[in-house]
Amino acid sequence: LMVKEPTDRLSLGLKLAKDGQVSGDAVDLAGRHVTNSYIIAYLKQRLKQLAVGDMVTILIPKAGNESKVNAIERYDGSRPVDLFDQFRALNKDQVVAYGLMRETAGKHGRGDANTLRTITETFMDSYLKASVDRAYENEESGNKCALLYLWILLQKILFIDERTVTLLVDWMKNVANKGSRSFFGGNIAQLAESYKTVCNCLVSVNRLPKKAYVWLLKGLSNSEWEVLSKPFTTRLNNYEEQNLLQEVVLTVPLVEQKQIQSDVEKLAKEASESFETKIATQEISLRDSDPASMNAFGVGGKGGGRLSDKLKSNDPIFDGVEVEMKQYSNNDYAKLSREQKQLLRIKRIEAGLDPRTGKKPKEGNYRRKNGWSAGGGSTNLSGGNSGVQIIDGKAVFNCKHCGQLTGVGAHTSRYHSMAKKNPHSYPAALPDSHPYHTLMAKCAPVNGNGGGSANQQESGSVAALTSKVDKLTDAVSKMAALQGKVAAIEAKETESPERARQYELLSKACEYLK
Numbered sequence: 001l002m003v004k005e006p007t008d009r010l011s012l013g014l015k016l017a018k019d020g021q022v023s024g025d026a027v028d029l030a031g032r033h034v035t036n037s038y039i040i041a042y043l044k045q046r047l048k049q050l051a052v053g054d055m056v057t058i059l060i061p062k063a064g065n066e067s068k069v070n071a072i073e074r075y076d077g078s079r080p081v082d083l084f085d086q087f088r089a090l091n092k093d094q095v096v097a098y099g100l101m102r103e104t105a106g107k108h109g110r111g112d113a114n115t116l117r118t119i120t121e122t123f124m125d126s127y128l129k130a131s132v133d134r135a136y137e138n139e140e141s142g143n144k145c146a147l148l149y150l151w152i153l154l155q156k157i158l159f160i161d162e163r164t165v166t167l168l169v170d171w172m173k174n175v176a177n178k179g180s181r182s183f184f185g186g187n188i189a190q191l192a193e194s195y196k197t198v199c200n201c202l203v204s205v206n207r208l209p210k211k212a213y214v215w216l217l218k219g220l221s222n223s224e225w226e227v228l229s230k231p232f233t234t235r236l237n238n239y240e241e242q243n244l245l246q247e248v249v250l251t252v253p254l255v256e257q258k259q260i261q262s263d264v265e266k267l268a269k270e271a272s273e274s275f276e277t278k279i280a281t282q283e284i285s286l287r288d289s290d291p292a293s294m295n296a297f298g299v300g301g302k303g304g305g306r307l308s309d310k311l312k313s314n315d316p317i318f319d320g321v322e323v324e325m326k327q328y329s330n331n332d333y334a335k336l337s338r339e340q341k342q343l344l345r346i347k348r349i350e351a352g353l354d355p356r357t358g359k360k361p362k363e364g365n366y367r368r369k370n371g372w373s374a375g376g377g378s379t380n381l382s383g384g385n386s387g388v389q390i391i392d393g394k395a396v397f398n399c400k401h402c403g404q405l406t407g408v409g410a411h412t413s414r415y416h417s418m419a420k421k422n423p424h425s426y427p428a429a430l431p432d433s434h435p436y437h438t439l440m441a442k443c444a445p446v447n448g449n450g451g452g453s454a455n456q457q458e459s460g461s462v463a464a465l466t467s468k469v470d471k472l473t474d475a476v477s478k479m480a481a482l483q484g485k486v487a488a489i490e491a492k493e494t495e496s497p498e499r500a501r502q503y504e505l506l507s508k509a510c511e512y513l514k
Contacts, residue, residue, distance in 0.1 A: 003118060006046075007400045009125040010039050010157055033168070033201045036157050038401065043123045044084060050119065052112045055147065056083040058090060058098045071101050083147070087154050088204065099147030113146040120150050126334050131156060158204075165207050168198050176215035179222025186224045188275040189417045192268035199261050208257040213264050214239060220271050225284040228274060276418045280429055311346055318343050325351070327358045387412035388436045395427065395440055412436075 011032050047053040059078040061068075068074040081089055103113040121129060135152050136144065175183065175195065184190040195216055202208040209215075217239060220232040252260070278284045311318075323340040325347055336344070345355040354361050387398040397410040405411065411419035411426045412434075419426040430436050 003122055006039065006042055006123055008035060008039055010036050010043075010123050010128055010153070011125045012128050012131065012156060032157070033164075033197065037197050037200075039123065040084060043119070046119055046123075047116065050115055052115050052119075055102055055112055055116050056150070057081070058083055058095060058147075060094055066097075071105060075101075083150065083154070087158055090151075092148070092151065095151045096143045096145065096148050099145035100143075102147065103145055117146040117149055120146070120153060124153065126331050128153070128156065165202065165205065168202055169207075169209055172198060172209070172212060172215050175219035178219075180219045181222065181224045183219075187414070188220070188223065188228070189272040191219070192272040192275075193417065196265055196268050199264050203254075203257050203261050206254050206257065208252065208260055210252045210256070210260065212260050213267065214243075216264055216267055216271075220267075225278070227283060228278060231274075232271070272417065273421065276421050279418060280422055280425055285431060311342075313343060313347050313350060323347070325358070387414075388434075388439060390439055395436055397427065397436075 044053065044056070047056065058081045059075045060081055061074050061078050062076075065074050065076065065078075081094075083090065083095070099113075103109045124132065132149065132153050135156075136149050139148065172195070175191070180186065180188050180191050184194075199208055199212055202212075214236070217232060217236045221229050221236045223229045223232075275284075318339065321337075321339045321343050323336065323344045325344070328336070333341070344358075348355045348358055352361075353359060389396055389398075394406050395410065397405045397412050399405060399411055399416050400413045401416045402411075409419060409423035409426055411430070415426065415430060418429075422429065427436055
């Protein structure tokens with residue numbers, strides 16, 4: 001469990017290109033704050049699973065106790081501070097002092113420290129790990145400890161400079177200008193979570209704009225469905241009337257920023273609940289023809305996900321992009337930029353190779369498994385069925401937030417937030433186009449309620465056994481009919497009256513088996 005790699009890893013949103021230059025686009029840099037917040041939650045969960053979660057609660061000694069040598073006396077009456085949740089309330093000296101004490105406290109201290117360090121390394125991508133390792137090596141040897149290593153990691157991924165602030169604010173403006181329909185394939189629940197996370201990032205550096213609330217309100221008033229947008233449109237008009245002559249301010253006091261943040265969270269929660277309720281009652285439905293964004297911020301174009309495979313390697317979009325045609329290790333492939341990866345894929349397709357591995361396909365032309373995606377295209381998850389597969393007659397769902405799930409409340413990643421709000425409705429509440437319904441129809445009989453295993457009726461293994469029994473019954477019936485005919489003939493032709501009577505009894509017995 002210590003070295004089990006998570007689905008996604010903490011990242012700086014940067015990559016090391018082939019020429020040694022650091023590359024990263026606006027979406028990567030901004031999106032890392034949203035993505036990393038989810039991954040940090042998994043990291044904290046993993047630490048608890050391995051009984052080292054208490055290590056990230058840093059104890060701050062009372063004034064006057066800092067210089068005491070005895071650890072019990074030094075930390076008597078100390079103030080606990082969570083390293084993740086209150087990172088900016090701590091400094092390096094406090095982390096180092098507690099980290100060194102914690103590693104030497106008790107017989108399990110050193111083992112806990114090694115566990116913490118191993119898990120921390122597992123949750124980083126290759127570029128971030130190399131950056132953290134370099135910074136850690138430059139620390140004084142007497143200060144080195146597992147908590148300092150984790151502190152350096154958090155310092156790097158939670159760092160927000162002026163450029164990042166601008167990117168985040170511009171994204172919020174885009175939500176207002178383009179409307180919620182332009183993000184995450186129209187999934188307002190996902191947009192709401194991302195918007196709240198962005199607000200949290202900006203409040204943490206005292207830079208949340210005064211219009212953060214109204215920008216989200218504008219985005220919600222311009223959604224795919226009028227029944228969902230109407231109440232937000234009315235609220236937007238009232239807000240604009242009340243604030244028509246509002247004075248322009250360059251800076252917003254932190255207290256007011258926190259109030260704006262609170263208003264945004266309430267609005268996001270309301271929008272998310274309204275969206276999920278109307279999805280569950282089938283008043284609205286997501287458009288299968290419009291795929292959700294390939295990145296956390298729902299932005300297309302450069303940095304917005306995979307480019308079309310219909311492009312050619314000599315297309316102008318790849319001008320200045322160079323990539324070597326070879327088979328890459330996982331670490332080397334991770335160092336390629338997004339454009340290099342796409343160019344490599346297209347070159348492999350043009351050369352008749354498997355675009356993922358660079359090897360010759362075993363048979364015929366390369367073709368991805370048929371599956372289901374938000375846009376009706378194909379996906380290669382779980383055998384081409386968008387995170388759901390049948391194992392031992394049961395539907396097993398893969399959610400990147402929860403892992404493997406089955407039974408009531410099971411769901412795939414895209415419907416995570418909705419299923420968490422209404423667990424008893426899932427998986428039955430998944431849209432009809434979801435492959436779950438198709439898979440279960442194949443391995444469970446349709447009942448009066450219109451479903452197979454969605455109603456927990458009959459599993460695929462039972463259905464398969466029933467089919468075998470039906471075939472066996474049919475075979476026995478045919479054998480009985482044939483044996484009956486033979487017995488009837490024998491009864492007529494035998495010379496022994498007793499044997500003839502036995503044949504007649506056998507013939508009648510076979511009638512009951514037909």
